[in-house]
Amino acid sequence: xxxxxxxxxxxxxxxxNDKSIKCEQNLGHDTMYWYKQDSKKFLxxxxxxxxxxxxxxxxxxxxxxxxxxxxxxxxxHINSLELGDSAVYFCAxxxxxxxxxxxxxxxxxxxxxVV
Amino acid sequence: xxxxxxxxxxxxIQEGENLTVYCNSSSVFSSLQWYRQExxxxxxxxxxxxxxxxxxxxxxxxxxxxxxxxDSSLHxxxxxxxxxxxxxxxxxxFGNEKLTFGxxxxxxxxx
Numbered sequence: 162x163x164x165x166x167x168x169x170x171x172x173x174x175x176x177x178n179d180k181s182i183k184c185e186q187n188l189g190h191d192t193m194y195w196y197k198q199d200s201k202k203f204l205x206x207x208x209x210x211x212x213x214x215x216x217x218x219x220x221x222x223x224x225x226x227x228x229x230x231x232x233x234x235x236x237x238h239i240n241s242l243e244l245g246d247s248a249v250y251f252c253a254x255x256x257x258x259x260x261x262x263x264x265x266x267x268x269x270x271x272x273x274x275v276v
Numbered sequence: 277x278x279x280x281x282x283x284x285x286x287x288x289i290q291e292g293e294n295l296t297v298y299c300n301s302s303s304v305f306s307s308l309q310w311y312r313q314e315x316x317x318x319x320x321x322x323x324x325x326x327x328x329x330x331x332x333x334x335x336x337x338x339x340x341x342x343x344x345x346x347d348s349s350l351h352x353x354x355x356x357x358x359x360x361x362x363x364x365x366x367x368x369x370f371g372n373e374k375l376t377f378g379x380x381x382x383x384x385x386x387x
Binding site for chain 2: 268
């Protein structure tokens with residue numbers, strides 16, 4: 162049973178298209194995240210939701226719009242895709258609060274390639 | 277922006293050798309975690325350290341949190357090929373949900 166599952170795992174699309182990546186967690190966690198890992202393997206947070214409420218929104222272009230229909234799901238929609246959006250996108254979840262180092266569980270990643 | 281610098285960036289050693297990976301910052305963190313990420317997968321948590329000076333052992337892996345909570349180290353004894361992977365440190369601040377990741381160390385253990 163996959164704890165954090167995201168789809169699709171691989172996505173190749175043309176510049177200018179709009180695409181979505183879906184994420185679901187079955188751990189009963191309150192907090193979910195989207196991270197971006199670039200070609201140098203640097204992992205950086207994009208968004209965080211706690212009980213469907215946005216709590217972290219890093220400096221991300223507004224072409225990226227997260228949506229949390231319920232606390233078990235956090236989807237990422239990307240408009241007008243650009244070449245620089247090519248990366249691996251990781252969904253993750255944890256039980257709040259995070260500041261004392263609670264475990265964060267990552268999905269397997271979605272490899273997005275924009276051509 | 278808080279930055280966690282890891283060194284070395286790349287490390288390739290023979291099976292059976294010992295190694296140490298470092299994670300340094302000028303910022304203080306309330307807790308620090310180490311993750312291992314294998315190709316095609318997401319990072320998996322290895323350990324969390326929360327007290328300055330804390331040392332935790334996980335079989336052949338020893339993790340230490342610096343006294344000032346600004347740095348950490350991961351020492352692997354008698355490395356095995358299964359230790360190959362990308363090692364990431366990550367820090368959290370008090371009252372902040374955000375986890376800041378380090379620059380990563382790509383470890384390759386040669387049989």
